[in-house]
Amino acid sequence: MIRYILRRLAAGVVLLLVVTMVVFAIFFLVPRLAGIDSDGLAARYVGKSPSPEAIAAVKERLNLDEPITVQYGEFVSGLVMGTEYDSGTDVIHCDAPCFGYSFKTNTEVWPQLLDRLPVTGSLAIGAAVIWVVAGVSIGVLSALRRGSLLDRAAMITALAGVSLPIFFTGLVSLALLSYYWPIFPPGGSYTAFTENPLAWAHALVLPWVTLAFLYAAMYARLTRAGMLDTMGEDFIRTARAKGLPERTVVAKHGLRAALTPIITIFGLDFGLMLGGAVLTESTFSLPGLGKFAVDAIRGNDLPVVLGVTMLTAAFVVICNLIVDVLYAWVDPRVRVGA
Amino acid sequence: MTAPLDVPGAADEAQPDAIAQSGGVRDRGRSLGQIAWMRLRKDKVAMTGGAFVVLMALVALFAPLIAGLLGHPPNQWNREAIDPALGTPIGAMGGMSGEFLFGVEPVTGRDIFSRIVYGARISMLIGFLATLVSVVLGTIMGIIAGYFGGWVDALISRLMDIFLAFPLLLFAMALVGVLPDSAFGLQDNALRIAILVFIIGFFNWPYIGRIIRGQTLSLREREFVEASRSLGAGNLYILRKELLPNLVAPILVYSTLLIPTNILFEAALSFLGVGVEPPTATWGGMLSEAVDYYDSAPNFMLAPGLAIFLTVLAFNLFGDGLRDALDPRTQS
Amino acid sequence: GGGGGNDDGGGGDISVDDSAISSIVDESTEKGGTLKYAHSDQFDSLDPGNTYYAANWDFTRYYARTLVTYPQKPGKKGQEPVPDLATDLGEVSDDGLTWTYTLKKGLKFQDGSDITSEDVKYAVARSNFAPESLNKGPNYFFQLLDSGGYEGPYKDDNLDNFEGVTTPDDRTIEFHLKKPFAEFDYLAAMPQTAPVPADADTGTQYQTSVVSSGPYRFKDEWTPGQQLTLVRNEEYDPESDPLTRNRPDEVQVKFKQEENDRDKRLLNGDLHVDVAGVGVEASARQDILRNDDLKANADNPQTGFLLYFAINPNVAPFDKKACREAVLYGADKTAMQGAWGGSIAGDIATNMLPPSIPGYKDTDPYGTEGHKGSKKKTEAALEECGMPDGFSTNISYRSDRDKEKKTAEALQQSLQQYGIKTDLKGYPAGTYTSEQAGSPEFVKREELGIIAYGWGADWPSGYGFMSQIMHGDSIKEAGNSNLSELDDPEVNKLLDQSATTEDPSSREEIYADVNALAMESATFLPYLNQKALLYRPEALSNVYFSEAYKMYDYSALGLEQN
Amino acid sequence: MTDPVVSVSDLRITFPTLEGRLTAVDGISFEVPAGGAVGIVGESGSGKSATSLALMGLHRGTNARVTGDITVTGTNINAASDTQVRNMRGNDIAMVFQDPMSSLHPQYTIGNQLIEAFKVHRPGSSTADARKRAVESLDRVGIPNAAQRINSYPHEFSGGMRQRALIAMGLMCDPTVLLADEITTALDVTVQAQILDLLDDLRSDLGMSLILVSHDLAVVAGSVDEVLVMQTGSIVERGDVRDVLSAPEHPYTKTLLGAVPRVDVSRAQRRAQVRAERRQPVSEEQGEQAKRAQRARQRADADAEAQHTEGSAKQGKSDADAPLLSVRNARMRFKVRGGMLGRASDFYAVDDVSFDLYEGETLGIVGESGSGKSTLSRMITRLLTPTSGQFVFEGKDITRLPERKLRPLRGDIQMIFQNPYSSLNPRVTIGDSIGAGLRVQGESDTKKIQRKVQELLERVGLEASHYNRFPHAFSGGQRQRIAIARALILRPKLVICDEPVSALDVSTQDQVLRLLDELQDDFDLTYIFVAHDLAVVRQVSDRVAVMRKGEVVELDHSDTVYESPRHDYTRELLAAAPVLDPVEAKKHRAQRAELRRQSTAA
């Protein structure tokens, strides 16, 4: 088991490295291939009307004139050990993990990421709780009452859920429940949990529900399909033949087997979401990682985009790792194989 | 880490007796496609979805004709329909009338109906083409990974993992910004659409790739592959003649389920401001502009929102129905 | 509860109260309370030496006093500098090359140390001569001062090498210019002259711990993006200050406040000021204009921002003047005004100076009836230019600015009827000036014939407004603002001349002439003198619109004490 | 006689299907006396499982409709409440299911699943009690080291162990009746015998009643007192097991009995019998089929004649005594990963196997599951490249021939696979499947291919018009015929049949075996016939090789192997083979018990 975890961990680190390479290539190699030279690239980091001196300074700080491999090396070593961007006596220390430095706002990226993480985290965790609970229970009920009115209604709602763009549901819910009937605070009114838990929850209800609606729909469908499969399995018949009450049959025998594959999907979804629920955050103007990245893209603040992308990838890899371990724990068959 | 999605065809052999015995007599001589079609025809919901999809495809195809008959040119400003002081549509319901079926846009007074009709073109075009890209890429990669196994599989699978670990939306946004304004002999919207198709398609292939890989993996172990090889068939023959026919069903089903995803993706990109260039109408773009007018012109928000919703829903309904129809497990 | 609710008919009276434009609303001397600002994003920098936004300049007056500053007066009087740290306005030498200021006695930083002339010199040095670190502010001092090859304090820590500014004693500061510049006091009013103690300077990071010379200081070290709180600076001496800028007990700025939400909270009094000062968004505008109570607390002043399209004569067929004129005559300015939100969003502009700038004359060289464009004149111009059936070109705009996009579409629409076919090209605002519209080479390559742009003066004078966008010398390879690439010797000469003309009224004459010449070139299509719809919550006192910053004067604001 | 513990009267079970209601069980009645054993026999789909499930009340909540009376230990199952029925399950009547692989929950330990079965009926009991009970139970069904193995997961058990675990689960609450539904179908003969013996012991030890369900008469023969024969939902014959087996009355029972392959019948006997039957069609319907086959055979003979004259020159040269295939020291090594360290270790699936095969003969290969039979077959067809050894076919060394050179030779060695469901591509018409051989070998004339395929279809007893159908429209037996046709399309010399009949029920199995026999005569085929069923192998083979753990432990003429086996393992296999005569079966059981005692003593 330990060996298994170690192996997955090693694979995760390699995956992360490759991810950094790809991200790096996209941001530093693709523009070059598209014919933008290091001056042009540096100019992007400075913004507005850059003077040649400013461009030269950025070039120096980011080593833009070095070969891409050297730049990449610096970037990775910055991640691990921190780095310094210096130009004269004005030295910018960037402690590990150094996710880069935004010349637009003259700040390190990492503290800013940390700053936004709680928002995204609150959004993701709250939504995940809702969608898992709602999605799974609706899925189970639908599967058990297959063909019933409840099943049909649930599945049609689920389909609607996956068909409605989040920015539309978000806008409509804001228009109705926040502006027309001011039950919930309007978009953008995020309060930290530590500051005021009640206000925190109050402000997040709409984003949670909107986001959870989409995923609950997906998970309900997945759970239903999984449950229908499992409940037809022979071991369910065995469980019934033992004389177990139906509740136990469903909860202990059916659900466990049906949910196992869903864990994998959840890992991926949740990991990606921790890196920023771009649409939800944009729609509700939540100052999370997704909104941060979108704004950075608009403002051409590439270090920030790079940082968020990397962080997201890291989350996905970590979540997958956890899921793999969890998977091996809930499904003993995996332990030997894999 | 193969997605444990329920995949049609996987359980083909699950109840061979039941099929051979109960359905056998009736199904004699009918191909699986025919059976699927018979089942699909009975599924009213799926057929409604299918009909709507066809309708939207026609709307997209004949947009100029329809807009010409029932509306105004999509990019034409109709400032007479706008209150000059407030910039909002004149008249109740955001200016809905016989002349402007869905009302007019605030500020410009453009005919929302026509813009929805024209927006269907972009959505459908990008939805279809991007799906084509994903499906072609995904199928090729998936089938290669699944069939050859070993390090090829390991390599492709990791590649898929990497793709899946990326925040697509951000990435697509960043890429659209990084790329030049004219390339490959294309310019402006043609280039934009090509880029969008490529990006959306390119980032979605792992989803279909994983499914195809999983299917191929299990198909490869079937004895008919060995039988074919023992008759002297080469890899290419086996891939084409033995495996591909078995993959048609999942490919078809996942294509119909990927199209709506891609339509949503395009809408999201437009919503975030990296869609096609104005004044070309897109649903996502309209929706993003409508945000500011949710109370003064709710129709401006509802029209594109519902257009996206209904189209995506129709595709999903049809895709779901198709999956059921092609899935031998669904008997009744 | 609201009057004027559902008048769908249009044309209802939409004029707002506007009293803060011409007078100080709710004058009072009361002190106390917490003044709450909101920012929809975050400051690009709070470092007085590293920012170019009018809002920031307005806001830094809380903690960064400058040599001279603008008085707290409504109307045009508010545009005339008054001494702040200095005892008097600048004293110019006879050759016009040396400007001298003397510091008041007893000025102190927040830590109690004395403010010396050296600190001001250092501030100018760091903000203008170290573009590798601080590059966000303007660099007028860099251009004007005769500084030798000084490389800035981060590369050369011996300040004596900086010869552009000399400090004969602790209170005297002399600026040595390469050529005479009559409007130097305006430069001395920029936050770049706010003193910075050299040993407290941390380069780009200085914004997190600015050493205050004004009535307020940072409560703690500030992290960009986090809430900013200013508290009273005990070392500040109100007696030395010509302004009253210490009314509230505390000043707070919350960042990343979503715009619509911010507006709602502004209207219901949760917030006091939107720090960006550009006015409310569309949705709140509707709310205000439909409600008389809200209208009574709203102002709709001109922002000093002129919106225009530059027509680039280096892109065919605009090398022919008649072709440019076809565009000028064909444009329907009312549609463009509509795109920005109608008359509330601005008045139709007819020439290249905003009305608030001295030297403005109400001329309309390419006027058409109702500003809707003239079929006859356009067709005649097309005929003359040799393209009676029209031509094709591109319009560039900033893709993330919805209204600019809409305006480009409006222009596209109105030109279309004359056969002038245009393609819209959107570029991100972040790179618009640095890489696309601001790069003449790019403009030529991509054939950006018509370029959407907007301009506001760095200081309220014709020179401040026009030099960057009309002087041939200001054409740059990148980061260019002279988008028409106007290089008219006459214009250049007049502008240069204005810099040495000390008499304000003769300067105004020159500006009027430059304006006329620029219009004559047919490379500018001005369409809107932008107006902002500002809302002042009931709780505010001493509210007035500053003509210098083109927004409420933040330093004057106080809170009603009940 | 005491009251019956189970009594069923007029039980009728219907399922809704696309074509309306399907009557799976059609008004059957029977009783099981206390402590008695009843066997239910019938071919696949005759309604055995449906009946079993009804006894457990397991049709509740499904769309099956159950009518009639079922009384189990005094309770009417159909009328009882859900709770009542639930309380009876496992307590009064326990059921052991058909498929041990899928009947256990893969994510819980065996112990957990056993304990659960106990605690649900003994709410007061402690976990420790339940656990003790579970260990006892596992011990009783012969799981070694029960106290430790209780913590294992199902996948860590072999098939036989899982089946035992399931039985142990059924015994947790000492049920009055044990219902065993085809519990040995998936198991090897030796394991099957052990399980049947175990049930027999348990019955006498615990005084349980037993209902044993199987499609194989031979399986129930030695274990039950009374037998019911079911056909399409009805009981067509019932009675004392000895009577039914010795003097069957119903024609269906007779066919069923006739189809059961017998270890004690030699190939010669069987051939004689088959040839006699071939000349004399049994029924009208079969007659039709036979006639069609006859016609096809004649055509094929003519073809073969023509080919013969062509090829005779070549054949004449070759030494008549030279083997068609000669295998020397064949070995196949696999790397298997295992253990906590996950290190790969070598594992020989086929280990030093040598034999010669002569033209026209049939070599049978028997051995239990995993003994390397399929691996050997795949090596001969070169679907696997042997690790070492030498394969000489018609004097040509094919051991390491590259794929390209091998391709033209492919047609000479063909294979028929075990699973008729997975060996046919469900998305390809059977015509294309069969014709694929011609196509990949370079034939492009579609007409010609079609004609040849259709001829062959008729020859294997199908219709030419089936050409464009998909496999799903055929029954298992028909599919195997299609697979045979595909193997024969290239006119191979050697056909390797890898368990071609083990997935079929007895009657279909018999038909397919007959077909293979005919074809061997008609096409001059040489067979390698792989099976785990000793009786089947004996019927078709001239010589028999017995495999165990990758090695051939005995290879001789089949009569010799069966009548005077030399190797212990062969003897063990023979003793485990089920026999039809109940008296004989009892004898075998005693013999096995003796063997086991010896081995435990040793």
Ligand SMILES: Nc1ncnc2c1ncn2[C@@H]1O[C@H](COP(=O)(O)OP(=O)(O)OP(=O)(O)O)[C@@H](O)[C@H]1O
């Ligand atoms: N749930 C069901 N729905 C529809 N038909 C069913 C269902 N279960 C069983 N049947 C049908 O009822 C008939 C009897 O099935 P049953 O499982 O009892 O056969 P069996 O004798 O146990 O066969 P086998 O030897 O293959 O196990 C078959 O024709 C089968 O197809």
Ligand SMILES: Nc1ncnc2c1ncn2[C@@H]1O[C@H](COP(=O)(O)OP(=O)(O)OP(=O)(O)O)[C@@H](O)[C@H]1O
């Ligand atoms: N590709 C492979 N990799 C590793 N082990 C294998 C492989 N193929 C077969 N084996 C192992 O080789 C052994 C022999 O397998 P084989 O399939 O030849 O047995 P068999 O006698 O045909 O059994 P059955 O009667 O179940 O078909 C088994 O233990 C099997 O697990």
Ligand SMILES: [Mg+2]
């Ligand atoms: Mg059965």
Ligand SMILES: [Mg+2]
């Ligand atoms: Mg085998």
